[in-house]
Amino acid sequence: MIDFENMAFLKLRPVTDSRLSEQVAPLLCPGESIEQQFQGIRDGIVFTDRRVIAVNTQGFTGKKKAFVVLPYNRIQAYSIESAGVMDFDTEMKLWFSGLGIVTFELIAGSDLSSLARLIGNAILT
Structure with missing residues (x-):
């Protein structure tokens, strides 16, 4: 089970292969589409x-x-933090009602702006 007390997913890199897509495909609702995928060493986020x-x-x-x-x-609410000169990771935090903060640490170069637009659009509509 995923530890909800420590909801941090670290060192995620963007992926385009179908491995994660295949794993979550049975969970998708009709008409639902995958926008972005990130993979860690063993875990992933879609x-x-x-x-x-x-x-x-x-x-x-x-x-x-x-x-x-x-x-x-x-x-x-959500926050994003871009990578700095000596910092090679970007970070997104999502505040979920009834759950708390979930942190995604993404490698530098991840498309944070499109991810922020996706989240912003979803929570504002």
Whole structure:
């Protein structure tokens, strides 16, 4: 199970391969589309046009997976922090009603502006 007391996903890099897409495809609603995907060492995050889906790979073989769905309509606020000269990571924090803060640490060069537009559009409409 994903630790909700320590909801930090670290060192995520953007991916375009279909591995995460295939894992979350059974969870998608009709008409829902994947906007961006990020992969860590074993875990991944998928941003759709309606929600965030966190994939936590468990066990020695990695066959066991836990999925946590975080709908955009539960986001109360968000923040983004770009990479600096000596800092190679960017960061996005999402404040979820009833859950708390979820932190995504992305490698520098991730498209934070389109991610912020996606979240902003979802919570403002």
